[in-house]
Amino acid sequence: MGKFYVEDKNKIKKVEAKKETIDFLLNYSKSLKIDKINGVAYESNLN
Amino acid sequence: MELQIADSLLIQNYINGDERALETLIRRHNQRLSSFIYSKVNDREITEDIFQDTFIKVIRTLKKGRYNEEGKFLPWVMRIAHNLIIDHFRKNRRLPYFEGSNTFDIFSIIHDEKLNIEKQLIKEQIDEDLVLLIEELPKDQRDVLVMRMYKDMSFKEISENTGVSINTALGRMRYALINLRKIIEDNNIVLTN
Incomplete structure (x- = not known):
């Protein structure tokens, strides 16, 4: 598992997720509703 | 800060x-x-x-x-x-993806096990010719060969079915093959695929 990670951090190219991706996640979060009924979590998406 | x-x-x-x-x-x-x-x-x-x-x-x-x-x-x-x-x-x-190149042909390592249409036709022709050749054998030899090769019966089953001993059945099979080869050679028949 250790070999899976890059040892030299300077070699890692810095990238960022796009604004659209972040907006999608924020909208997803706002629309996601979780209700717990008798200990069972029910998901619903209000979009 | x-x-x-x-x-x-x-x-x-x-x-x-x-x-x-x-x-x-x-x-x-x-x-x-x-x-x-x-x-x-x-x-x-x-x-x-x-x-x-x-x-x-x-x-x-x-x-x-x-x-x-x-x-x-x-x-x-x-x-x-x-x-x-x-x-x-x-x-x-x-989902591996392979692609051939000028120096590497993907079909050099993967094969279609089925015969191509030409080889299939040749095989069918040989099978038909063989049936005709078997017809030329004496009946006792022909029966043993058909039961063994086409009906996949054991020599014990052939023996029980024909009422002869296993050794006799084996002998008839041996002579059937010898005679088949002889017919093929005498008539210059080429059976190959």
Whole structure:
């Protein structure tokens, strides 16, 4: 598992997720509703 | 100096319904997480997909109240991303893609086991010719050969079926083959595929 990670951090190219991706996640979060009924979590998406 | 709200507090605020806390968390760890994913997959689009799937898992876990504060937020998120990266590579390994080149022909290592149409026609012709040749054999030899080769019977079964001993059945089979070869040689017949 250790070999899976890059040892030299300077070699890692810095990238960022796009604004659209972040907006999608924020909208997803706002629309996601979780209700717990008798200990069972029910998901619903209000979009 | 700007004060930074701790991740744990932001998580608590988010669980309590403050959606802006999630935005702060995503923006705070965006570069670190995206760069980590990109360093493994080396593709911007895949990085974007895995980043998105990671936070979808984060959002669902937090909203379901299943997150425990034992570990730190970022290592937990990185672990989710790491598992999704492994899933991505596993999925791709199941669908290998090969392409030939000028120096490498993919069909040199993979074969279609079925006969091509030409070989299939030749095989059918040989089978038909063989049936005609077998017809030329004496009846006792022909019966043994047909039962053995076409009906897949054992010599014990042939012996019981024809009322002769196993040795006699074996002898008839031997002579059937000798005579078949003789007929083929005498008539200059070529049976080959």
